[in-house]
Amino acid sequence: MSCCGKQRTMSQRPVRTSPSRAAVRVISEKPRTIQRVFFEYVGGTSLTVIGPKSGKRYRFDNPGAKVEVDKRDRPWLAAMARLRETR
16 A cells, blocks of 8 residues: 555645735735814813713813813713813
């Protein structure tokens, strides 16, 4: 008996390849769009709010104060009567 068949099946195994460095570079260089969200205080004095998702503290010192907020906190802050989303 010959064992040629065993060598043939071993040579037919799939070869794992990794993407080329150029392909990885192209994928990782996608431009990220950063969405900035601002809210303006329209109340009478001052206001401090803690974002429920981010845990960040937002301080509106006076009426008309504009503060950049984490976009994860956006829905919660938008529901507040004395805050208005601005650009």
